[in-house]
Amino acid sequence: MTFISDTYYMFLRWMKKLVRNPILLFFSLFQPIIFLLLFTQLFSSFGVLLGVNYTLFATAGIVLQNAFSSAFQSGTAIVDDIKSGFLAKILATPASRASILLGRLLSDAFRVFAQSLIILVLAYGLGVFPATGILGYILILVTVAFFGLAWSGISLALGLRTKSAETVFGIAGTLTFPLLFMSTALMKPALMPAWMQSVSAYNPISFAVNAIRDLIMTGYVWNSFSQAYGVISLIAVLTLGATLYEFRKVVS
Amino acid sequence: MPAVQVENLVKTYGDGTQAVKGISFKVDEGEFFGFLGPNGAGKSTTIKILTTLLRKTSGLANVAGHDIEHDAQNVRKLIGVQMQDTVIDEDLTGRENLILQGHLHQMHGEVLKERVNTLLKIVDLEDAADKRSAYYSGGMKKRLDLASTLVHRPKILFLDEPTTGLDPQSRATVWSYLKELNQEGITIFITTQYLEEVDRLCRRLAILDHGEIVAQGSPSELKSEIGADRITLGFENGNPEAGALKDKAKQLLVNLGGITEIVDSDEGIVIYAKNGGFLVPDIVRAFDGAGIKLASIGVSSPTLDDVFLKHTGRRIRPEEIDKSRASGMFGRRRR
Numbered sequence A: 001m002t003f004i005s006d007t008y009y010m011f012l013r014w015m016k017k018l019v020r021n022p023i024l025l026f027f028s029l030f031q032p033i034i035f036l037l038l039f040t041q042l043f044s045s046f047g048v049l050l051g052v053n054y055t056l057f058a059t060a061g062i063v064l065q066n067a068f069s070s071a072f073q074s075g076t077a078i079v080d081d082i083k084s085g086f087l088a089k090i091l092a093t094p095a096s097r098a099s100i101l102l103g104r105l106l107s108d109a110f111r112v113f114a115q116s117l118i119i120l121v122l123a124y125g126l127g128v129f130p131a132t133g134i135l136g137y138i139l140i141l142v143t144v145a146f147f148g149l150a151w152s153g154i155s156l157a158l159g160l161r162t163k164s165a166e167t168v169f170g171i172a173g174t175l176t177f178p179l180l181f182m183s184t185a186l187m188k189p190a191l192m193p194a195w196m197q198s199v200s201a202y203n204p205i206s207f208a209v210n211a212i213r214d215l216i217m218t219g220y221v222w223n224s225f226s227q228a229y230g231v232i233s234l235i236a237v238l239t240l241g242a243t244l245y246e247f248r249k250v251v252s
Numbered sequence B: 001m002p003a004v005q006v007e008n009l010v011k012t013y014g015d016g017t018q019a020v021k022g023i024s025f026k027v028d029e030g031e032f033f034g035f036l037g038p039n040g041a042g043k044s045t046t047i048k049i050l051t052t053l054l055r056k057t058s059g060l061a062n063v064a065g066h067d068i069e070h071d072a073q074n075v076r077k078l079i080g081v082q083m084q085d086t087v088i089d090e091d092l093t094g095r096e097n098l099i100l101q102g103h104l105h106q107m108h109g110e111v112l113k114e115r116v117n118t119l120l121k122i123v124d125l126e127d128a129a130d131k132r133s134a135y136y137s138g139g140m141k142k143r144l145d146l147a148s149t150l151v152h153r154p155k156i157l158f159l160d161e162p163t164t165g166l167d168p169q170s171r172a173t174v175w176s177y178l179k180e181l182n183q184e185g186i187t188i189f190i191t192t193q194y195l196e197e198v199d200r201l202c203r204r205l206a207i208l209d210h211g212e213i214v215a216q217g218s219p220s221e222l223k224s225e226i227g228a229d230r231i232t233l234g235f236e237n238g239n240p241e242a243g244a245l246k247d248k249a250k251q252l253l254v255n256l257g258g259i260t261e262i263v264d265s266d267e268g269i270v271i272y273a274k275n276g277g278f279l280v281p282d283i284v285r286a287f288d289g290a291g292i293k294l295a296s297i298g299v300s301s302p303t304l305d306d307v308f309l310k311h312t313g314r315r316i317r318p319e320e321i322d323k324s325r326a327s328g329m330f331g332r333r334r335r
Helices: A002-019 A022-042 A046-050 A054-071 A073-084 A086-091 A097-125 A133-162 A165-181 A194-202 A204-218 A222-251 B043-050 B072-078 B094-104 B109-122 B138-148 B168-183 B195-201 B219-226 B242-256 B276-290 B304-312 B318-324
Strands: B004-012 B018-027 B032-036 B058-063 B079-082 B156-160 B187-191 B204-209 B212-217 B229-235 B259-264 B268-273 B294-300
Touching: A002 A022, A002 A097, A002 B094, A022 A054, A022 A097, A046 A054, A054 A073, A054 A097, A054 A133, A054 A165, A054 A204, A073 A086, A073 A097, A073 A133, A073 A165, A086 A097, A097 A133, A097 A222, A133 A165, A133 A204, A133 A222, A194 A204, A204 A222, B004 B043, B018 B043, B018 B204, B018 B212, B032 B043, B032 B168, B032 B195, B043 B058, B043 B156, B043 B187, B072 B079, B094 B109, B094 B138, B109 B138, B138 B168, B156 B168, B168 B187, B168 B195, B195 B304, B204 B219, B204 B304, B212 B219, B212 B304, B219 B304, B229 B242, B229 B276, B242 B259, B242 B268, B242 B276, B268 B276, B276 B294
Parallel strands: B032 B187, B032 B204, B079 B156, B156 B187
Antiparallel strands: B004 B018, B004 B058, B204 B212, B229 B268, B229 B294, B259 B268
């Protein structure tokens, strides 16, 4: 099956590129660390308000926040490939078309997986250990990676459509904070203004955060877990659909 | 079976621009085929269509015996494509670039490893093979790019301006690789602005202008169509009466007859005439009798430059290509 091997070679290429760009590597590792330390310290008194250990509460939010902003780098990478002509070069080979996109998406998912692992290790140092134990860790990482993959699709579609890294960055920057703060990532809905509570209830980030938070703070909660997978799957279908649509246009 | 067969190929872009207006041509297997034309003539568009990177609007095109639209996957297996801009992944080493290309052509293991070693040797990149290609010179990058199109032993090689932007030495190296590849039986389809090399290497060529083929044939056929040799007469430098001398000389030439055209040039006078060689003694005799001294006299057959000029009304100036070059596949290279 050439689709699988092609995807693997594409994935491998992106991983090499990541490792060989020390600045990119540094920042993609540095970012989650900063988020964890900064947010949990800054908002630690919220814990009193919320009646929980805030570090324990916010870890899920920070893991997701990191995945969200990390996913947006995908689009800028494809813009580089379009501009350099490398995409055309690959398209002139018999390589499976879908593998070109999937290889990139999987490399994004893998990066988010690694970053999340770092956050969880650091969080462990701050006293965070999931109620669900080791299996919980695995479930958290897989869920976040899936989440990252789904959101990478938006950035890829934007990159393919606009062919401008600046635009992708601009849109990502504008979206990240409103979506983060109007979700359950850093705050319980009960303490939000009413209108924001309704936004938060439908915010896709909230669903993923709730599922991971339950894994960390409560245990296995089937309801939040299935809802999160439902929402992420829906996002994945929509964003990957958009990506494929834009990709077809570029390819022809 | 021809390597490339194109019939009434049309490409109209979304904005209504007709880049290719129904062209037809054929490239035989093993041929070194030149595809020439001024900037914006539709050369790159045609190459992109033939290499399955762009969809045609109408017409028929077969490459290596496969229909480019319905059998694109088989076409891709048999062709190598070098774009206008040098395209390599600069984060990867030279070797990794080649291995990636091999992998995408379903080559693996020892076979691929050996093929890559051979190619690195051929393009003289053995020593730099495991260095990041970002640190390569322009010529090395171009050679790596060329090698990367050859990993899977393509039957047909499409090259869009492969030597543009290279220094003369690297250029000569690339041309000699291409010659060797062609001698090994690979069909070469090339666009270039370097007409001397076209004259030397291409067995046949087509000239494209405004999306239409305005001439095709072998270099010698096309040159003989010009129907006249060029005679260049040079006068002594610094002669204060040069102007008057030229007028007098022109008068004599008109009286000689058999001349198609007389043109002023910086060095003296250029004459176009059939069988120019036979005219030279007459010119010398006439000038001698009139006391006009010639510094030089030269007869040359028409060049492809003359052919190009005749069919497109423009001259190709390779040194200007870099500045005015049309964009690549999806735009210009960033670095």
